Amino acid sequence: MNTTSRTEENYLKAIFQLCERSEEPIATNAIAHAMKTSAASVTDMIKKLSKKELVHYQKHKGVRLTDSGNSMATSLVRKHRLWETFLVNKLNFSWEEVHEIAEELEHIPSKKLIDRLDDFLGNPKFDPHGDPIPDSAGNFTFRKQISLPELAEGAEGVLVGVQDDTMTFLQYLNKLNLTLGTKIKIVERFDYDESTKIVINGKQEQILTNKVCLNLFVKTI
Amino acid sequence: MNTTSRTEENYLKAIFQLCERSEEPIATNAIAHAMKTSAASVTDMIKKLSKKELVHYQKHKGVRLTDSGNSMATSLVRKHRLWETFLVNKLNFSWEEVHEIAEELEHIPSKKLIDRLDDFLGNPKFDPHGDPIPDSAGNFTFRKQISLPELAEGAEGVLVGVQDDTMTFLQYLNKLNLTLGTKIKIVERFDYDESTKIVINGKQEQILTNKVCLNLFVKTI
DNA sequence: AAATATTTTTAGATTAGTCTAAAAATACTT
DNA sequence: AAGTATTTTTAGACTAATCTAAAAATATTT
Secondary structure, eight states: OOOOOHHHHHHHHHHHHHHHTOSSOBOHHHHHHHHTSOHHHHHHHHHHHHHTTSEEEOTTSOEEEOHHHHHHHHHHHHHHHHHHHHHHHTTOOOTTTHHHHHHHHTTOOOHHHHHHHHHHTTOOSBOTTSOBOOOTTSOOOOOOEEEGGGSOTTOEEEEEEESOOOHHHHHHHHHTTOOTTOEEEEEEEETTTTEEEEEETTTEEEEEOHHHHHTEEEEEO | OOOOOHHHHHHHHHHHHHHHTOSSOBOHHHHHHHHTSOHHHHHHHHHHHHHTTSEEEOTTSOEEEOHHHHHHHHHHHHHHHHHHHHHHHTTOOOTTTHHHHHHHHTTOOOHHHHHHHHHHTTOOSBOTTSOBOOOTTSOOOOOOEEEGGGSOTTOEEEEEEESOOOHHHHHHHHHTTOOTTOEEEEEEEETTTTEEEEEETTTEEEEEOHHHHHTEEEEEO
């Protein structure tokens, strides 16, 4: 049997995402944490994936995806992001609601389905969160995550993360409608006080201090 | 835990469909046949569903759905038929291809998703096969299955079944593009030789003998 | 480098869904 | 109504994915 179970798929995707943030082999505990399960379960699953040649594995040395593991994970990411795009663009969901549903939809196996969906959506290159959507061959445009001060005047980015994740900071951002996925355009920088004027989601103008800017990470559009 | 597993859902749907064709309690073997599994497995599952009060069950007496089992099954049918409609109307699948994919999609749990999909599709009352789509409260228009001679002149129906399912007859139908799901309009009946002129899928005109008509079942539109 | 702490793996048990084979209940036939 | 056939249920075993607790390996501290 050469199929991949839903659970195996979820492991592959978790490992893929951990690999994106580090060149090192991924630790058992890191996977356990991502999958909200025990280290023992992870070891069991790793052995299985290793036997199927989806991961490289040596005892106590962590794992990396093999080429075939990587391409499976990429295909899952493609499905996930296309479904998210569908939910937001066609069914009018807001971007915060869609993750959980897309987590289910990404396991629907038909390749034809996903390619048709891709066409139906107009072959988008990025999902509503600003993350790149792999094409049917698995290629995608990598967009570096940069801090707001690195974004050129006139350029646009999508908010993808924050440095300072204290409650007070997040609440402040929330008040400005600066949530993950928000589109930010740099209008002008003022050398006088190092402040920056931005436009949020194409309409709301806002002045940010340099301190705030340094804590915001965006991906360019 | 009060959730319903994918497998339980598949059993509920199979029982629901068997209930549609008979007033009698559904036999273990009938379910086993529909689910392509052993009678032993069915008995095990029935016990579980019975404990959850989704079916009425007495040993050796077969099962019926309870109200709550029925409403779960109806919700699955709603999902299945809406997804099929989406696949055919929006993604340009042909109606024969969609069943298997919809079989997967129907297990996506979000009610909000399915209600939004319903709106997106324009709240269709019938799926591409001509089967009724339950609304979000579980109500649907029942359309009786009638043989072609019972369909009035000028009326339209969707082909949903055949009486004579010999290979030769099916091959003959295939040649005329008369496949399940095909739309048939009665144009005129000729008393002289009891033949009937129909239009297939809104374009192809065709004369059928009475013998053929008696073997075709349609649902009215 | 020895002792301690942490991480990872193993061992053994559990649950859901399945199976086969045998036993029990029901239905058909003469 | 007795015997045979069929259907349904039970019993016991298997697999996938999980768990806890203990053992083994690796990393850190003194």
